[in-house]
Structures are given as C-alpha cells and as structure tokens.
Amino acid sequence: MTTTAVPPAAPVGRALRGDAARNRERVLAAAREVFSSEGGDAQMEQIAKRACVGVGTLYRNFPTKQALLAELGRQFLDERIALVEEAIADPDPAAAFERLLRRTAADMSANAGLCHVLGDLQVDQVCPGAFLPLVHRTAVLLDRVRPTGAIRPDLTVDDFQAIMVGLSAALSTTSNWELFADMVIAGMRAPRD
C-alpha cells in the first residue's frame, strides 16, 4: 500500500496570485514546445525567453530543470491513464484497444520530441513509481483484450511499454503516424501458424 505521495512540482503553499498562475501556465507551455523541438538538453534560458519570463520566475515555479520535466511527464501520464481507463470501460475491448493505439500514435506524433525525451527515463527518475499506475491499468486492459485474439497471448505489459517507447522514437523521425499505428497493431496481433 505505498501511497505514492509524490511532492507536486507546485507544492501546496497557498493559492498563487492571479498573474503568477498565468505565468506558470506560460512556462509549462513554453517548456513543452522547446523540449519538443530541441530535445531534453534545451536550455532553461530559452524556455524562459519563449515564455516571456525571466529565469527567476521559471525557477520559482520549478526548483529544477528535472522538476519541470517531471511535471510535464506527470501531465502526460495522466492523459494516458484517462485514455486507458476509457478503453477498459468500453464494451468492445478489441476495438477500443485499436482506437487507443491510433490515438496514442497521433498524440505522440503531435509532440514527438517531448515524448522521446520523456521516454528516455526522466519522469521515473524524479518521481519514482510515477509509471506504476499507468502500467497497472494497462495490464488490466491487456487482460481484457487478450481473449479477443487481437494481441498475441505472450505479450506482457512490459513488452507493451517497450513497444510504446519504440513507437515514440520512430515517430520522432517520421510524421506518418497512421502507417506506424497500423504496423504496431499488425505486429502485436497473434501470428497465424
């Protein structure tokens, strides 16, 4: 029962002052853009500039570059989890699963750079265990899909995670996500003897 009490990047304190909150969002948005195009070693100053903010402001919101990355990762993971949850709830697991994969490929393609960075461990480094919820829910989904024959029986959650890492890397090279979604779906399907 490890209640993962990850210290939020924007701790508790009290409510932010009106415009401070606005700046925080500006920074987050800028960070997404810059990391996405420049990769994980983009410079803090560049992010600050893009957000029309001084580096000081940036550091008041996120004590560290890693913390900033972690927050982006956390948000991304949350979206993923919500989508997986949705698929689990769907009465037609196979169809929902396929839809989820297409959606995921599209999302990854949209900001491929960032996904690639996040994939190269960063999130899990800063908030250990941040991936666990996603992994658990994905396991549930896979268990529901397996009986339909849409995936090979020996495919584990870890294999699936590895596929996602690969997909994200591939999509940072090409923009043809539909093709890659197709190929991933076909590749995971049980081989006909």
Next chain:
Amino acid sequence: MTTTAVPPAAPVGRALRGDAARNRERVLAAAREVFSSEGGDAQMEQIAKRACVGVGTLYRNFPTKQALLAELGRQFLDERIALVEEAIADPDPAAAFERLLRRTAADMSANAGLCHVLGDLQVDQVCPGAFLPLVHRTAVLLDRVRPTGAIRPDLTVDDFQAIMVGLSAALSTTSNWELFADMVIAGMRAPRD
C-alpha cells in the same frame, strides 16, 4: 556525384607507432562499452579510465567527443552496409531480408545503449551524409523484396529507417529481441484484406 570525402577521425598522417595503434583500439572498445551502458552523456574521463589510458591519449586520437561518437557510428554503419549487401546478393530475397532483420535486432540488443545514442542523430551531425550509402543500398534491397510480398507495397526506405530507430529504442528497454524481431516482421508484412 558527391564523392563523400568524409575526413576520417584518424586522419592520414603517417602510420601510428606500434603501441599507439593498440591504444587507439583500446579506446574505441572502451568507448563502445561505456557509451553503451551510460548513454551518450558518458564522461570522457570514464572512457579513458576504462581504456587504461590518460585523457590526453584519448584526445590525441579523437579531437572531440563528437568525433569519437562519429567514428563509432561510422564503423557501425559499415557493418550494416556489409550485411545489407549480403542480403541483396542472396537468391531468396524474402528469406534473406527476414534473416537480416533478426540479425539486426540481435546486434542492436547486444549494445542497445550505443545504438540508441547513435540513433539520436550524432553521426549524421558530424559527417553529413554518412547515412546515404546505407540508405541507398537498403532501397535496393527493399526493391528486391517487395515483389515477394514480404513487405507492404507502400513501405518506403524512410519508413524502414524509422522502424529501425524505433526498434533500437525498444530494445534499449527490453532484452527480448526475438519477440521484437517477430513483431517488426509481422508489422511490415502486407495487411491481408
């Protein structure tokens, strides 16, 4: 007719003295190991230590960290090209192609870290056009394979390259290269309507 005259990392000069050559190899081997396990931001000093050599020696052979990476990349590309050439020469293109993929997955898995680093552009950054020969020969191979139906007709060389990037990323997460080779092969196969 761009005769890619890439300046070799170990220029021409004259022949190296007996033991200097030995050290050069030691460094290359150490670099492969260290980059492979530590990723692209491994430290030069660590490589030197692993090679039982001072950093000075390291820098005499490779003027820059990038140059060192580039040399590793060049060697890797050469191996790849040789293998592709072999597959082209094979009378049974489909079988040869599949064998090549399995072999590639195994190689990538063997030193996944390094492949991942090289995939994140580095080589092409230092010796622009270093990839071209591989791409050209791969295109030839694909042209020979397509008629056999082993790959979907719309798969371009660039798509294939992207798949390789994805594969290498996936294999830096898992060690089950056989599964991934299977899935890639299945994914590339033409979809049955």
Next chain:
DNA sequence: ACGTAAATGGAAGTCGAATTCCGGTTCCGG
C-alpha cells in the same frame, strides 16, 4: 489611493565536464 506581501527579471555565482598543455616516458631505426 495606499501599503505590503507576492512576484519579477536578469546579472552574477557555481559547478561539472570537455579540452589543452607540457614535463616525463617509451618505442624503434641504426
């Protein structure tokens, strides 16, 4: 409108890692 706590920006400090330098050591032809 005023006072004050909250927020700002960007110059300056810090620190880690790449690269340089050179006095000492090792090969190798004669």
Next chain:
DNA sequence: CCGGAACCGGAATTCGACTTCCATTTACGT
C-alpha cells in the same frame, strides 16, 4: 645500446549551463 621523435598521463584551464539572489515592480485587500 643510443638519440630523438612519437607518445603518454593527468593536473590545470576553459567553457557553458544550471541555479541563486536581491533590488525593483506589481497585484490586490481595505
């Protein structure tokens, strides 16, 4: 076995990026 050119090691330097700091400005309750 000698001389000197080629090579070596690793301390010292350089450089670039993150992070800190504080004088100044801004938002907002009264």
